[in-house]
Amino acid sequence: MTLRDVLRMLRRRWYVVVLILALTGAATVGLARDGGIHHSRTIVMFTMPGAGTVTPYNGSDSWSVITFAQTIATQASGGRAIGRYYSHADAPLYGAGLREAVVVAVRSDGSQWSSRIESAVIEVQIVGRTEQWVRERQDDLVTKIIGITASEQAAAGVPEGDRIDAHVEPLTTAIEYVSPSRTAGLAAILAMAIAGVLTAGAAAWALDRRRPPTRRVVHAPTEDIEAGSRTS
Structure with missing residues (x-):
């Protein structure tokens, strides 16, 4: 899977990414308020x-x-x-x-x-x-x-x-x-952000894999069909 494929997958499942990042942000705010x-x-x-x-x-x-x-x-x-x-x-x-x-x-x-x-x-x-x-x-x-x-x-x-x-x-x-020091607090926020991004990406990928594969139907040109009918 290339980087372009990953970006397309995240764009298709954008709602999953937004939901998980929102939940991660809410959890981070709650932990910050309850830190001491x-x-x-x-x-x-x-x-x-x-x-x-x-x-x-x-x-x-x-x-x-x-x-x-x-x-x-x-x-x-x-x-x-x-x-x-x-x-x-x-x-x-x-x-x-x-x-x-x-x-x-x-x-x-x-x-x-x-x-x-x-x-x-x-x-x-x-x-x-x-x-x-x-x-x-x-x-x-x-x-x-x-x-x-x-x-x-x-x-x-x-x-x-x-x-x-x-x-x-x-x-x-x-x-x-x-209470935790400023450095420890920033490190915790960074860790939560990384965890949120990784979780969002994994969830979007897992959901995208469940999508049924699309079948491409190739139609023959009309001229070829007509030509085949005359020959027969």
């Missing part, structure tokens, strides 16, 4: 009774405190199993491509192949389309973690002075807006 997300990563640290988060030997690295933090995280997340990616210290939730999600897990300092929990720290990661949605869930989950921490120890009969403390790091309650 709001994200928060709140830290709740557990320590021995009366110890602060910056106090040396505060017990946050004790296995008993870490186990207690894991129990609280499991209850706060509704008993759902959390993937290792989401609980990794250097793995933001929006990096997984999620647009609206909530994860409560004890932070792991290991790799994707092995888990290494060195401190009793619960991370509450939230991503959402609006700041209000993220703020409401952040407040609810932090309140839930503090409440479960107190109720679990009260149910076990632990005196108030001997209970494990839960500390919310104030600087980690901030909500950030994450």
